[in-house]
Structure formats: structure tokens, C-alpha cells
Amino acid sequence: MTTRTGGAGSREAAKAERRRQLLDSAKGLFARYGFRAVRLGDIGQGAGVSGPAVYRHFASKEAVLSELLVGISTYLHSGGERIIAEGRPPRETLAALIDFHADFALTEPELIRIQDRDLDALPDAERRSVRRLQRQYVTAWAGVVADVHPELSQEAATVRVHALFGMVNSTPHLSRRLPPAVVAQQLRASARAALGVE
Structure with missing residues (x-):
């Protein structure tokens, strides 16, 4: 048979x-x-x-945009939660979060550009989902930053996280003009220095 x-x-x-x-x-x-x-x-x-x-x-162009932006926000949120759930010491956890986010920024610069420019084109429900996932991702990071730096308030830790994301998310565009390996190495080193986990 x-x-x-x-x-x-x-x-x-x-x-x-x-x-x-x-x-x-x-x-x-x-x-x-x-x-x-x-x-x-x-x-x-x-x-x-x-x-x-x-x-x-x-079904539509908006559905494509939704899958891209809701998808990457879900990926970041889930990845951050997974790293934190591993239960490593705070500095090791923060270093792992930095590497995770740097990897995202280095491999998905197009999605960062789309997020910055076209988030408002999402339907309302999907835009709210993206914003909610982003807030949860930042809050999770800020909790780890505050554990590493107990002198910081939650609000101060949140500001540091946003500042770090601004730096990390903008740097990969340099890889068009500079060797990608140099960009990756210096991006991670700068991010760790910014949050005191060298």
C-alpha cells in the first residue's frame, strides 16, 4: 500500500x-x-x-500593517517577560534585556521606521493594542532598572528606559554607512554603560 x-x-x-x-x-x-x-x-x-x-x-492594507506592528509589539513584550521570568540576578536580567532589544533593533530597522511614521494609520483597536503592549514592555524594563539602581524612583527608571530605547532604536540606521559588526558591538556597549551594567 x-x-x-x-x-x-x-x-x-x-x-x-x-x-x-x-x-x-x-x-x-x-x-x-x-x-x-x-x-x-x-x-x-x-x-x-x-x-x-x-x-x-x-483583507486590506491596514490588516497588513496591523500584523506587522501588533506582531512586533507582541514579540517584544513576550520576549521581555520571558527573560524576566528566568529569575536571574537583576544585573544579569538587565544585560539580557539589553541584548534582546539591541538584537531587535539591529535586525528590524524597517519596523522601527514604520512604527515611528505610520502608527497612526492603524485602526483604533490595533493602535491601542500596540500602545498597551509597549507600556507593559517599558514597565517591565523599568522594574528591572529600579532593582539594579534602587536609588531611582519608578518614574526615573521609566525615563531611563525611554532614553535607552531612543538611543538603541535610532543607532542601527548607521549600519548603512558603518560596518554592521562595529555598530552592533558599540551599540551593546553603549546601552550597558547607559544603564550601569558594564
């Missing part, structure tokens, strides 16, 4: 891969041209599919 393989599983894998290709196309286009200047057909073309075929995966 012959056993058939593939079938529904391979179709689902192909569908997931096509969805990933569409999101990658959208990420590059939104970052370069801005959300409002990009059409759904442009996203499909960038992924090698026709405009109408995009609707099999996303």
Missing part, C-alpha cells in the same frame, strides 16, 4: 510561506515609501503574486 505524504500539511506550509513573503514585501515598501504611498498590489508584486491574490491572505 502506498502512503501519501504532503497534502493539507504542505498546502498550509506553502500558504504560511506566501504570507511571510507578503509581510516581508510590505515591510520593505512601507519603510521606504510610507504606508499611505503603497498599494496592496505593490505588496503583491513585491512578493511575486497578483494584487487579487493578496486578498487570500489579508
